[in-house]
Ligand SMILES: [Zn+2]
């Protein structure tokens with residue numbers, strides 16, 4: 373079968389690899405129909421994440437059709453149209469039983485190298501999904517693959533970050549970063565009842581995209597975002613900040629934008645080991661700070677319902693629909709910031 377393989381920094385190829393087979397009674401074989409290139413795939417592509425062996429299959433976002441199931445699988449069967457979670461969990465360990473699927477003792481991330489469980493990725497014609505009962509969801513008939521695929525990662529990642537912020541209806545929210553996850557956070561905050569949602573990005577085009585999703589755009593290359601937000605909130609700051617970039621500069625900005633007693637929820641992926649926490653001011657201003665990777669299994673049924681009901685439509689973020697053969701071009705475009713979201717139409 374064809375699959376997108378990691379070669380080296382800034383190099384991927386479409387190669388021929390052996391088709392996966394059922395190895396354990398919990399495995400599910402899926403014929404991939406749609407995959408996607410994610411911002412976190414770019415971290416691998418750029419060589420920021422160690423442990424990606426040459427020829428490993430890339431990708432973790434996908435929809436497909438079940439072709440075979442292991443003997444213990446009960447929730448899906450051959451012929452079902454499914455979307456998978458980007459991180460996989462066993463469903464039975466102590467962490468999974470606590471609902472902390474993203475902390476699963478045996479889990480990992482599909483297509484993300486040795487440090488994340490060494491699972492083959494989903495930018496391929498077929499994928500073997502471990503613990504298929506817990507890591508797959510059937511897609512409602514009325515929901516097309518190119519919407520459902522967002523539930524497996526970025527929409528649910530963003531929704532979870534807003535959920536973690538404790539946003540209440542009517543509260544004002546600032547989302548830092550208008551990349552794909554930031555735009556999903558804008559949609560999630562709005563559907564969860566936020567009042568004004570500000571979207572801050574230093575790229576004018578991205579800020580404009582955020583406006584089309586219902587946010588008030590703040591182009592931080594042209595104006596000071598702190599001043600803008602303070603002017604708009606009578607000098608108080610916003611109730612909630614969603615940080616969707618990652619790294620010290622945008623974390624520091626989040627603390628400047630949030631009101632006293634407000635909450636920050638950080639979801640941006642970073643490779644920085646540490647950062648100086650604004651201790652004294654957070655104490656006196658009573659700031660709640662939360663950071664963590666998404667717990668997709670917790671929220672995916674909710675986001676699938678929102679997609680199915682038409683409350684959220686993320687497809688406007690898709691800039692390119694390419695064949696699997698064109699995946700290397702998709703990586704290049706995304707790497708050069710000439711794409712917002714690349715879907716790979718596999719089969
Ligand atoms: Zn992803």
Ligand SMILES: [Zn+2]
Nearest residue numbers: 462465468476
């Ligand atoms: Zn587990």
